[in-house]
Amino acid sequence: VSVGTLCLRGRFNVSDPAAVKNLSLDLSFKGGVIVYLNGKEVSRANMPAGPAAITADAEPYPNEAWVRADGKMLPINRRDRAGMTEDDVTRIAKRVRVMTAVQIPAAGLRKGANVLALELHRSVYHPVAIGWWRAQNLVQGITKQWTPVGLISLSLKGEGGVSANSDVAPGIQVWTADINAEIE
Numbered sequence: 001v002s003v004g005t006l007c008l009r010g011r012f013n014v015s016d017p018a019a020v021k022n023l024s025l026d027l028s029f030k031g032g033v034i035v036y037l038n039g040k041e042v043s044r045a046n047m048p049a050g051p052a053a054i055t056a057d058a059e060p061y062p063n064e065a066w067v068r069a070d071g072k073m074l075p076i077n078r079r080d081r082a083g084m085t086e087d088d089v090t091r092i093a094k095r096v097r098v099m100t101a102v103q104i105p106a107a108g109l110r111k112g113a114n115v116l117a118l119e120l121h122r123s124v125y126h127p128v129a130i131g132w133w134r135a136q137n138l139v140q141g142i143t144k145q146w147t148p149v150g151l152i153s154l155s156l157k158g159e160g161g162v163s164a165n166s167d168v169a170p171g172i173q174v175w176t177a178d179i180n181a182e183i184e
Helices: 086-093 125-133
Strands: 005-014 021-030 032-037 040-045 097-103 113-121 150-159 160-163
Touching: 021 032, 021 040, 021 113, 032 097, 040 097, 040 160, 113 150
Parallel strands: none
Antiparallel strands: 005 113, 005 160, 021 097, 021 150, 032 040, 032 113
């Protein structure tokens, strides 16, 4: 299991912090998440209270997110519908965790570029999932099961003086590659 924590960030612009109203965040994810605005924590979900080490585990998923009613492995996702029951679909849906209408405090905003950062932590693997990692459950060394950490969707909305950071900065810019991407 290679991914334990994902750290992501994005910028948005604020022309007048005093004019910003109803700044809110909707987020769907796997595992647990801590949300930061300009370096200060503003919210968290499915994480223990208090300071969190970068290697901290998120709250575990219920058994239903891992196995069928008969104790057998669930398919990876809802797109693998062959032989799935409605109960399977309901159980797989429990893998997605949601934060809605999280109010982002205007007091934390500054004029110009602002940074929204996410620290996504992996939930521990269910004991039955450990057994799936035998050779018969691997495809080219990769487990055929899901990873309990990841960002599914994010939406940051606000009124008055908030805009997406769509400007391209002058000069050379460097980004890291996705650790899961094959680089040619």
